[in-house]
Amino acid sequence: MSDSSGSSSWSEIFTPRFATVTLILCLGVALFAFNAFLASVALPTAVQQLGGIALISWALTLYLVFAIMGGAGAALIKQRLGSRNALILSAAIFLVGTVIAANASSMTEVLVGRSFQGLGEGVMAAICFALIPELFPARLVPKIFGMQAVIWAVAAFGGPVGAGLLTELVSWRAAFLINVPLVAIFVLGVVFVVPGKREGSTAEVGFPGIRLLAIGAGIMLVALAGITPPLEATGLLIGAAVLLAGAVLLDRRSRVRLMPLGAYWPTSVVGSGLIMALLMPIAQAGAAVYLILLLQQLWGYGPTVAGGIGAVMAVAWSLSAISVANVRRPTRKILIRTGPALVTIGLVGLLAGLLMEQLPIILVAQLAIGAGFGISNGYLNLSMMEAASDEERDRTSALLPTTQSAGNAIGAALAGVAANSAGYASATTSAEIHQSIVPVFILGAAMAALAVLAALRMTGLMARNTTTSAFAAAE
Template identity: 45%
Template sequence: MTTLMLCIGVGLYAFNAFLVSTTLPSAVSEIGGARLLPWASTLYLAASIVAGASAATLKSRMGARNALIGTTIVFLLGTLLAAHASSIAGVIVGRVLQGLGEGVVAAVCYMLIPEIYPRHLIPKVFGLEACVWALAAFGGPVLAGIVTETISWRAAFLINIPIVAIFLATALSVPTQHAAQALKTAIPASRLTLLLFAFILLLAANLTPLTISRNTMIGLSMAALVLFVVLDKSALESILPRGAFSSATAVGFGLWSVLLMPFAQASSGVYLVYSLQHLWHMGPTTAGTMGALIALSWSATAIGVANIGSGRMQKALIVASVAVEACGLAGVAFAILHPSLPLLTLSLIAIGAAFGMGWSFLNQTLMMASPDGERDKTSSLLPTLQSAGYALGAAFAGLVANSVGFSETATDLVVRQAVSISFFFGFIAVLPAIATSGLMLLKLQTDK
C-alpha cells in the first residue's frame, strides 16, 4: 500500500507537469489567452519549487501523513479551480495551487523512501519511481489528449480526482512513527519569495509591449535570481550546496548543465502541441502522442545505457548528450519553420535520447563529487533545479515568441516563425552546457 502511495505521489507530479501541453491549446481556443500559455507551465513549476523547498519543514511540523493529506487537498482545490475556470487567469491560479500541493507531496514521498524501506531495497524503489515518472510523462499527454478530444479539456483536468482519492486512501498507511518532530529549521520564506518574484517578473515581461519596460523587468528578474544565490550562500541553513554554480568546483560547473539542459528544452512543453494542432492540424490525441515522443525516447534510451559501468563511457555520454540535445533543438526549429513532419519526429526523438543517454550519469557524478556533508543537499537540489530550468525556460520561450508576435489571433506564418525562433533560442541556450559538462569532468580529473 505504501509503495502504491509513493508511486502515485511521484506520478501525479509528472502527469500534471505535462498535462497542460495537451489541454491548454484547446482551452485557449475556448477561453482565449494564448499569450499567457507560458504562465501555466512556469508558475506550476515555480510553485512546486517553493513548496518542495519547504517540504522538510512541513513534514517536521505536521508529520508525514498530515503533510501529505493537507497538501493533497490544496492540489485538489487547484484541480477543481482549473477545470471550472472561465478565463485563462482562473486556470493559472488553479495551476499554482496544484504546484504548491504536488511540490510537497512529491518531495515528502522521496523523503519517505529511505525511512521506510531497508537499504537493499532503496535502489529498486528509486528505479520504480523513475519508471512511474516516465510512464506518467508519456501517458499523461496521450490520456489528456484522448479525454480532451472525446469530452473536453476540462474533463482532462478532472482525471486527477479519482487518482487523488486513491492517493488519500493510501496516505493513511504511512507508519505512525513518521509523525511530527521538534522543528529544527525554519522555512526560508524570504529567499523563496525572492525566487518566486524573479519568475513572476519574467512572465510579466512577456506581456508588456514596451521594450524599455520589458528589458527592465528582465534585468530585475536576473538581479533577483543573483541576489537569491548570494543570500543563500551567506545563510546558516542554505538551500543550495556549497560551491553551487561556482567555477571553483566540479559541482559548480555540473549544476549549470543540470539547469541549462531543461531550460533549453522547455519550449516543447509550451509550444509543441500548440504548433502541431494549429500548423499541422492534428487532433489533441495525435498531437499529445507526438509531444510525448521526448519522454518515450528518454525512457527507452535510459534503459539502453543503464548497464554501462565504464566510467570513461559514462563521462563521454554526459558531454555527448548535450551535443545531441543541441542538434535536436536545431532540428525542431528548422522543421517548424520549413514544415517537415519526419524531421520534427526525428528531432524530438533526439532530444529525448539526449536526456536518456546522459542525465542519470550527470546526476550520479554530481552526487559523488559532493563532499559527504553536502551530498544530501546536492541530491535534493537536482530535481528542484531541473524544475527551475523548465520554469525559467518556459518563461523565456514565451518572452521570445511573444516578442515576435505570437498570439491566438496570429497568422500561421507568424506562429511558425515565433515558435521556430523560441526553439532556436533553446539551441543557443544549451551550447554553454557542452562547455560546463566538459569543465566539470576536467575539474574532477584535476582534483584527484
Template identity: 50%
Template sequence: MSVVEENPRTSSVTMQRDGEGRWSELLTRDHLAATVTLCLGVALFAFNEFFISTALPTAVEEFGGAALLSWAFTLYLVFAIIGGALAANQKARFGARNTLVAAALVFATGTVIATLATGMPQVLAGRLLQGLGEGIIAGVCYALIPELFPPRLVPKVFGAEAIVWASAAFAGPLISGLLTEYWSWRAAFFVNIPAVAVFLALVVTIVRQPKDRKGAAGAIPLLRVLAFGVGILLISISNTAGNGYVTAAFLMMAIAVFMTAVQSDRRSPNSILPFGAFSMRTALGTGLWVVLLMPLAQASGSVYLVYSMQQSWDFGPTAAGFSSALMAMSWSATAIFVASLPSHAVRIRLMWAGPLILCLGLIGLTLAVGSGEYGLVFVGQVAIGAGFGISWGTLSQFLMDVSTREERDKTSALLPTLQSAGYAIGAALFGVTANTFGLDEDVSEQVLSLSLTIVFALACVIAAASLFFAIRTLRLTRRAPRAAQLK
C-alpha cells in the same frame, strides 16, 4: 517490505557500487513498497499536470474568466518551486514521513477546493495549494531515493520514474479528455484523491520517523524562499506582457532577484542551496547548470512545437500532440536502456552525450520550421527524448553522490525544483524572442517561419551551453581523485 528509519548520520552514497542491480529487485518484497511509493509521488505531479491542462479550459468555459487561465498554471508552478525550496528544511525539521503526510494533505485540500469550485478564484486557490504540496512531495521523494534503495538500484529507480512520466504524457490527456467529455472536468481534478490516499498509506508504512530530530534544521529561510518564488512569478508575468520592453524589464528584475537571493543564500549558515551550487569550480556546481539548462532549452518545443505544427502544416491537435508523446516515449525507452547498462562508470561517461543529442534534436526542429520538412519534427523529438533519457537519471544520481552527507537532501530536493524553474525561464525567454520577431495571430507564413526558426536556434545555443557544462563536470570529476592523491 522495506522499512527505513532516517538517520542524519547516514553517510552519503559513494561512487562505489556493490555490483549492478537488476530490474526485478525493484519488485521484490524488500523494495516493492518503496518503488511504488516514489513512483506514485512522481505520478501525482505528472498525471496532475496532464489532467489539469486538458480539463481546465472546460472549467474556464463554465465559469468564464479566460484571462485567469494562465494564472492557474503560473500559481501552481510558482508554489511548486517554493515547496521544492522548502522540502529539505522541512524533512530535516519534521522528518520525511511527517513532511510527506502534511504535503499530501495540502495537495489533497487544494484538489478538493478546485474540484468543488464555483468560480475561477477557488480554482486558483486550489491550484496554489496543489503546487505547494506537490513541490514538497517531489523534493522529499528525490531525497528518499538513496535512503530507501542501495546504490546499485538507484539507476533502476530513475528508469522506473521515466516510465511513469512517459505513461502520464501518453495516457494523461486521453484519460482526462474522456472524463471531461463524458462526465465532468471535476472528475479529472478529483481523480487525484484516490492516488493521494494510496500514497499516504504507503508513506506511513515504509518511512519511519527518527527518534530525535532536535537541532537537525535551522529556521525556515522564508525571505529567500519568497525571493525565489517572486523571481519565478516575475518570469511568468513577463511571458504574458504584450509589450516587448515591459517583458524585458520583468526578466531583468527576475534576474536581479535571483542573483541577490543566491548571493544571500551563500552567505547564510542556514542555506537553501548546497555548498558550491552553480560554481564553475565544482562538479556539483557545473552539474546543476546542466539540470537547469537542458529543460530550459527543451521548453522551446513545449511552448511552440504543437503551435508550429498546427499553423505551418495544418496538423490537428491530436496529431500535433503525438509529437510530445513521442518525445516522452523516447525518453522512457532510452532511460530504461541506460539504467540496464552493466557498468556505472559507463553511465557516468555517457552523461555528456545527453546534452549533445538534445542539441542535435533541437537542430532538427530548427531545420524543420525553416525548411518546411515536418518529418524532421518527429526525428528531432525522438532525439530530444533520447538526450534526456541518456543523461537525466545518471546526472541526478551523480549529483547526489558528489554532495556531502550533510547536504545531500538539499541537492536531491533541488533537482526537480531546478527542472521546473528551467521550464519556466525557458517559456518566458522564448516568448520574448518570438514576440520580438513578429510572432502574432494571423502573421504571414514567412514571419511565422522566421520567428520560430530563431526560437529553436536560440534553444540550440542553450543546449550547446549545457553540453559545455556537462563536459566540464566530467573533467572536474576526473581531477578530483588526482587532487586527493596529491594531498
C-alpha cells in the same frame, strides 16, 4: 546511499524488499506529473461554467510557482519534521488544494486550490527525490530514475487522455477529485515504508521567508514575461534574474541553507551539475511550447497527429533511460556529456525540419532530444548525489526537481519573448511564421550548447576528484 556498484536487474526494484518503496516514490512523482497536464485539459470546460477565462493561464503558472517554492524549502522541512511527517503534511496540503479546486464556484477559488496543490506537490516531489539515495542502493538508483522517466511519458499521454475522459463523461471536477484516492494510497504507503525523524535531528530550523519569497517572486516575474510585450518582458526577466541570483547568494551566506554549498556555481560537481540541470529544460521548453502549435499552423495537422509527434520526445526519453540503466561507471561520464549534445543537435534539427517542411527530420530530431535527456538525466542526478556530502545530500536531491521545474518556466518565458520579439503573434503567412520561430530554436540550441559546457566542466571535476581519491588511497 549504499555504495554498491554491482550489476542488478530491473526485477530487483519490484522484489518484496523494494516494491512498496518503488511504488510510493513513483506515485509521488506521478501526482506531480499528472497535475502538470491537468489544467490544460479540464479547465477550458471549467471556465465555461465559472467564467474567468482571462485567468485560465494562471492555473498552471501558480501551480508551478508554488511547486518551485515548496521544492526549494523541502530539505528544511524534511530536516525539521522527518521524511514521513513531511510527506504526510505536504500530501494534506495538496489534498486541501484539490478539494478547494474541485468544489470551486469561481476561477479565483480554482487558482487558490491550484496554489495549494503546487505547494504540497512541490514538497512531495522534492522529498521523494531526496529519499531515493536513502532507500535504494546506488546500483538501483538509475533504474528508479528510469521508472520516473516512464511515469512522465505515461503522464504526457495518459494525463490529458484521462483528464479529458473524466471531464467529458463525468465533469471537470472529477478530473481533480481523482487525486483523492491516489493521495490516500500514497499516505498509507508513506506511513508503512518511509522512515520517521532521525534521532538527534532536533536542531532548530528557522523559516527562510525572504529567500522563498525572492524565489517565488522571481519565478512569477518569469511567468509574466512570457505574456507581456517584448520590451516590458525584458525588464521583467532582468528583475527575475536579480531576485533569483539574490536568493542564491543570500542562501550561501545563511546559517541554515536551502541549497547545497556552491549551488549553481561551476567550481564543484554539484554546482556544475545544477547548472546543467537548469539549462537543459530551458533549452527544450521552447520546442515543448511551440512545436505542436506550429505543426497545426504550418502543415494543417489535427491536434491528435500533432500531439503524437510532440510525444515522440517523451517516448524516446523513457526508452533511452531504460536502455542505459545498467551501464558501468566509466560510461556514465560519456552519457552525461553526450546528452546535452544530442539535445543541441535535435533542436537545430527541429528548426531545419520546420523550415524545410520535412516530417522525417522532425521525428529524428525529436528522438535525439528525448534520447539526450534519457541517457544523461539519471546519471546527472546520481553523480550529484554521490558527490554531495552526507550533510548536503538532502539539499542536493530535493533541489533537482525544483531546478528542472524552474528551467521549464524560465525556458517557456524566454521562448515567448523570442517569438513575440520576432513577430510571431502577428504572423499570418508561412514565410512570416518561419521567420518568427527561428529565434526560438536558436535560443534553445544555444542554451543546450551551454549545457554541454557545464557537462564537460562537471565530468572534468568528477575525473579530477576520482584521481585525487586514488592518490589518497595509495598513500
